[in-house]
Amino acid sequence: MAELRFAEHRSVAAQIALLEAEGFRVTRRVAGLETAFMAEAVVGQGGPVIGFLGEFDALAGLSQEAGNPRPAPLVAGGNGHGCGHHLLGTGAMLAAAAARDMLVAEGLSGTIRYYGCPAEEGGSGKTFMAREGVFDDLAAAICWHPGTYAGVMSNLTLANFQVYFRFRGRPAHAAGSPHLGRSALDAVEIMNMGANYLREHIPSDARLHYAITDAGGISPNVVQANAEVLYLIRSPKVAQAEALFARVRRCAEGAAHMTETELTVEVDKACSEVVPNTVLEMAMHENIRRLGPPRFDEEDRAFAAAIRESLTAEDIESGVATFGAPPESGALPLPEEILAFDGTPRFNAGSTDVGDVSWVVPTVQCWGACYAIGTPFHTGRWWRRAGGRRRTRACCTPPRRWRRRRWTRSATRRCWPARGRS
16 A cells, blocks of 8 residues: 555545554544544553654655565556554554553553554655644654665754745747747746755755756747746754845846746745654663664574665665764675764754654654664565565564663653743
8 A cells, every 4th residue: 555645545444443442532634634633542541642653655656566675666657655554553553552552551640642644655644633732731752664784763854845946927828939839838948947056055064955846838839938947945943944045036037027928936834853852862862772683583583685686786875874883884784783873863864753842742752663774765676675574573673672661750751841932
């Protein structure tokens, strides 16, 4: 069930069915989003509300047969889970059920929630949910993400704006009367050229990406009257991303003036940078340390080794650096130790709508070791790793870590300074 942003209807239905069978009370269409939901279990007298954040959206063009180390799309050009969100939602849902069971078994009171969060990829579903106050009464929020190592995920991520720039010109015969035309496609190309020159003069940690989503048609003998480009604009802080958005917008306005076309700008979505919470992260690290590293067998290692035959040395080096792992671990197909953590967040050039949750409530995340070391994110190779017994083992490991942690009001007060903007 690889479904794109805000269209994850089958995935949501499957998760809701399982949660209701487990006795959770489900609220659908949370924050007015069709594929957002909340499942809640109140134990004893209730008490601190702990939220587990789940995802289930896929990426376009990454269809792949699970567990196959070679390219084998199920549907040519179809969707696939190139970022592991099928595991993320499954593992977080299992963690919510395990936490509820722990409260019952130990005679404790509390409230456990699972949030089905749509459209992390290119939609920032949690941002809209946070805006509507969905997370406001949580004592803490917990999330995880499939990765190539296991350990605390303490990241300084990038805030972003995703924006459509649409140009409208005037069609004409490209040979017979080109002087009558005003090319919207020219405007897109000039805007992109300006943005590419802009890259030299933006902060080194900022990022600009774009995709031409409408080139105006496939006929070269027509002056294209309509064209569209989608930009993803990132910077370490929301205010910086907003300022960079304004500069990119001026590139678009200049292109419109130069081509005598009309410009329309639509902000598709945005998200904030993550606020790390050291208190919760150190508590999580201690639990992961007690649990120990992932346990893989020879079959797992052999499959990972087969996968790594498609990786370059640069892929592996980059993958190791992304997680801050020891360079020598890149010689192994699978990790044998958990990631070291001393309370210091790491820079991560990616973005996540978990950031908007972290501005509202203390939030903690971890990595789960699900893929061969060096596997690049957002690729078909990532999806090829997610099959078989190893997938099941990987998405069951974070819940075991989380259910060992006992949440108390005093512990919540210790991490409360991270709430709200300061």
